[in-house]
Amino acid sequence: MAGLAHNQTSHLAHNQTPHLALNQEAYLAPNQTAYLAPNQEAYLAPNQTADLVHNQVAYLVHYQEANLWIEAADAAVQAAKVKAENVHGRLDHSDNNGHPKTPIGQGVKQIRDAKDKVKNVDEQLQGIHTDLAVGKARDVRDKLDPENKADDHPIGHNIEKIHTSNEAIKKANEDLKSHVDSLSTWISTAEDIRAKAQQKAEDAYKKLDVNAELSNNVKKIVTANEQIKNVNKSLITVHGNLEKWK
Numbered sequence: 572m573a574g575l576a577h578n579q580t581s582h583l584a585h586n587q588t589p590h591l592a593l594n595q596e597a598y599l600a601p602n603q604t605a606y607l608a609p610n611q612e613a614y615l616a617p618n619q620t621a622d623l624v625h626n627q628v629a630y631l632v633h634y635q636e637a638n639l640w641i642e643a644a645d646a647a648v649q650a651a652k653v654k655a656e657n658v659h660g661r662l663d664h665s666d667n668n669g670h671p672k673t674p675i676g677q678g679v680k681q682i683r684d685a686k687d688k689v690k691n692v693d694e695q696l697q698g699i700h701t702d703l704a705v706g707k708a709r710d711v712r713d714k715l716d717p718e719n720k721a722d723d724h725p726i727g728h729n730i731e732k733i734h735t736s737n738e739a740i741k742k743a744n745e746d747l748k749s750h751v752d753s754l755s756t757w758i759s760t761a762e763d764i765r766a767k768a769q770q771k772a773e774d775a776y777k778k779l780d781v782n783a784e785l786s787n788n789v790k791k792i793v794t795a796n797e798q799i800k801n802v803n804k805s806l807i808t809v810h811g812n813l814e815k816w817k
Contacts, residue, residue, distance in 0.1 A: 758803065765799040768792070 772792040 628641070761799070762803055764802065765796065768799075770794050 769792075772789065
């Protein structure tokens with residue numbers, strides 16, 4: 572009976588209840604009969620009463636099902652809300668003044684603490700790296716100092732060795748030039764002696780009677796002259812090589 576709307580009762584006649592189905596009276600509100608019209612039964616056809624009963628029962632069934640659905644939906648919404656609040660509580664990662672309430676919050680705090688420690692270590696390493704770089708630069712600059720001739724400073728030491736070697740090469744070139752000049756003078760002198768000896772031999776050969784002994788001596792002189800020429804050629808070759816070595 573509680574399922575009927577207030578405006579539905581105005582359409583029921585006062586004496587309509589005899590025409591209702593046996594179980595339909597259970598759906599009438601206690602005061603519903605007071606609103607029934609006195610002679611409404613006269614306006615209802617025999618088959619109209621059955622349609623009215625059927626429609627009212629169907630309406631009450633749908634109304635009750637709708638209420639059940641609404642209640643079920645409300646229960647589902649409440650359950651989902653509680654579940655969401657529980658999940659939200661478990662996902663709370665707030666610091667809570669250094670004392671997180673949830674494992675996730677504790678994990679986040681540990682990550683932040685670790686991040687701060689890593690940052691601190693990185694800053695210390697950066698300082699150490701800078702100090703090492705400066706120290707290494709100073710060491711390299713000291714090693715590259717050309718004025719430092721110590722054995723443990725290869726640049727300056729090698730420059731000194733190169734300078735010493737260069738001076739030795741200059742001295743050797745000067746000595747070689749002196750020897751070449753001396754050889755040139757000696758070659759010129761030997762050539763002059765040879766020419767004079769040959770000239771004297773030829774003059775003597777012309778003045779003396781030709782005989783076997785004189786001829787033999789002349790041959791010796793000629794042979795000696797050839798040997799002197801060969802020596803002269805060798806000296807010229809040496810002189811040429813020395814000029815190339817200068």
